[in-house]
Amino acid sequence: MTRTLTATALLAVALATSAHAQQPKTVFTVVRPTQWGAYNLNPFAPNDQHLLPTNSAIYESLFYIQGLNGKVTPVLGTKSAWSKDNKTLTVTTRSGVQWSDGQPFTAKDVAFTFNYLQKYPALDTTGLWKSGLTSVKTSGNTVTFSFNRANTPVFQYVAQQVIVPEHIWAAIKDPVTETNQKAVGTGPFVFDSYSQQALRVLKNPNYWMKGQPYVDAVVWYATNSNDAALLKLLKGEADYGYIGVSDPKGGYASKGPNYTYYWPVSGSNYLYFNTTKAPFSDPAFRRAIAQAINTDDVAQKAYAGVARAANPTGVIPAQQQAWLPANLRNASLKYNPQAADAALTAAGYKKNAQGVRLGKDGKPLPAFKILVGAGWTDFITMAQVISEDLKQVGLNTQIDQQAWSSYAGGLQGGTFDLGISWGWGGGPNPYYLYYQSFSPEFSAPVGKTASSNLAHYTDPAITKALAQFRGSNDPATQKKAIGTIAATVTRDMPWVPLTDRFEFSLYNTSRFTGFPTAQNPYTAGTADDTAGARLMYLNVKPK
Structure with missing residues (x-):
């Protein structure tokens, strides 16, 4: 069963004349119990300053590391290895990937991104260049990270740094204040429309994972409280929400077979x-x-x-x-x-x-x-x-x-x-x-x-x-x-x-299957604006 946007929903998301003449047929809907800020798609900005799809749907990292058990999922990187002295990390990058503007993704984009953090230290929020990193260089499709001391846990921060295209960001001279409203990423979706009530991304037709995502669009709706967001899920007006409730079993899951939750201890x-x-x-x-x-x-x-x-x-x-x-x-x-x-x-x-x-x-x-x-x-x-x-x-x-x-x-x-x-x-x-x-x-x-x-x-x-x-x-x-x-x-x-x-993922499964669960924890149940959510948007399928 697919989901078609209602006229009301279309009005909410069609904030400007869309470049896409045909409206998406299969839409995955996320309800948010808070408002969001300005039209900002800068992946270097803190999560509370850029819009929700930025690092969950538009941009990608080298790897995704599941926060509960440490399982590593390749993304723009396909494999990695430390040298014997644990001072050199080599990452092989994925071939056949395009940026959403059609330009090829290469290892040089990866090196550019990390060297960009050194050039603009305010962007280096995980302190990579303060953690012994001395250089990032490329050779063919590999990227070599050199450190002045062994520090293997730093892999998490290398792995999960979002990668940006050199051909776009090299010309941006003030990346701290850049709003990046015409975002170019490698992710499964491209940005479509913005308002204070609704955001929409559309399926990237040139995405490197053939056949995925299985949905044509993801739409976020803003509400003013947990209760209002919860009501949308209960009424079938949303498929997913990251919402804290006092009793997820008795106050939500007990209300019907389609009301499920994934609250892993994090x-x-x-x-x-x-x-x-x-x-x-x-x-x-x-x-x-x-x-x-x-x-x-x-x-x-x-x-x-x-x-x-x-x-x-x-x-x-x-x-x-x-x-x-x-x-x-x-x-x-x-x-x-x-x-x-x-x-x-x-x-x-x-x-x-x-x-x-x-x-x-x-x-x-x-x-x-x-x-x-x-x-x-x-x-x-x-x-x-x-x-x-x-x-x-x-x-x-x-x-x-x-x-x-x-x-x-x-x-x-x-x-x-x-x-x-x-x-x-x-x-x-x-x-x-x-x-x-x-x-x-x-x-x-x-x-x-x-x-x-x-x-x-x-x-x-x-x-x-x-x-x-x-x-x-x-x-x-x-x-x-x-x-x-x-x-x-x-x-x-x-x-x-x-x-x-806990993490606080609530689902209405009446229209979609493939959610992360305790039985299939392919994500850590993290919020709708995280890299973990990207995997969910990739894997949910219409019933």
């Missing part, structure tokens, strides 16, 4: 300790606090049973089997307030006659603030559960709701006591989470900005293990390094992993 929520200040600088104090918190209860009350308590290592379920030692794969934080109470006393934090916990100096500990985002009901609920738990061991807390700027500033500047946030790092294996969370280069002194090490915690064993991982391409060596880091983190507890975090 991260965790954490209670961060500010390890720059006492008593949170004391690992014994942190371990006792972790033992006093019922993370099962936190997950149940914050997410109505949809989320589970997180693994104490912070490693997501999809990566535990491959990367964690056997004793940590199914580990959980043992909630035991009696043991936590005793541990605090044994560590020098006694109680007075009134049951108030004292510091090592014998003075009552203050009421500690738990920093959360203002109005973030899930984090506020987590903080409420934690506050009640900590009362049982003689510790008083206050929930400190802050607007984003002061919330993020407090976490990054090291001026908080306790704070709840997601992990500010992640990737296709645990290295990326641990590197961004605990590497010294992502920390900073109090008052300065730590980019992602929110606990402001470092440990020599972790720093050494991160370096061992970077310097090797051997799976056994890398797994051993991850095991060292996981064991150190669970011993020192610079954070308390609280609950799982």
Whole structure:
């Protein structure tokens, strides 16, 4: 069964005289619970500044790396290999690919793109040229990336950098502000029309994957809320939406056989300790606090049973089997307030006659603030559960709701006591989470900005293990390094992993098949403006 746009839909997307006289027959519809910004198709711009199809439908990268399990899917690159010393990466580029204006794609476009990042450092948002990259050169259909030190995890950032045509971008002198409204890419779709209510891309007739995509167009519709977007899915007016709802099973999937969802666990929520200040600088104090918190209860009350308590290592379920030692794969934080109470006393934090916990100096500990985002009901609920738990061991807390700027500033500047946030790092294996969370280069002194090490915690064993991982391409060596880091983190507890975090893909499957699912996870369930979504737009088929 195909889907034909209604007259109302056509009015929404036909914002100007289209160059395409014939309207598409098979249209895949995406509903968006937010508005989008200006007419900008610059693939170098941050995701919140360019339009949704830019890096999901129009432009492509060398490879797609599935964020849950690390599976690599070739795109504009067909294969890659590291040299024996892991300082040279060679990528073979795909032949027979055309840009959407008919010009041939070559390895020179790849080299141009990466050298363009060096010429305009503001575009190098993953810091490739600060990560040891020294040159990018071509020979025939291969591209050679040379580094001054071994750093194998950088492959993810090389692989997923979108590639632009040299014959277009060489003439653009201010790529930071360029809006690129006549985008030329290699992707499965070309841009067609724009308004604040609807966006449309049309099938690229010269796309290099013969027979794909299976749809003639993808249309995005904007709504003003999650509820409005959800209603469009329930009414059959949309096929897909990246929408967070409180109960995807009971509030959506239970309403009919065509209402399905794919919510893979892609991260965790954490209670961060500010390890720059006492008593949170004391690992014994942190371990006792972790033992006093019922993370099962936190997950149940914050997410109505949809989320589970997180693994104490912070490693997501999809990566535990491959990367964690056997004793940590199914580990959980043992909630035991009696043991936590005793541990605090044994560590020098006694109680007075009134049951108030004292510091090592014998003075009552203050009421500690738990920093959360203002109005973030899930984090506020987590903080409420934690506050009640900590009362049982003689510790008083206050929930400190802050607007984003002061919330993020407090976490990054090291001026908080306790704070709840997601992990500010992640990737296709645990290295990326641990590197961004605990590497010294992502920390900073109090008052300065730590980019992602929110606990402001470092440990020599972790720093050494991160370096061992970077310097090797051997799976056994890398797994051993991850095991060292996981064991150190669970011993020192610079954070308390609280609950799982999800991606939020909802489908109405009445018209299309071929969606990514838990049974066929060819993407990580990421949002409609990501490279993962490109694979979905390629693979959905009309029923």
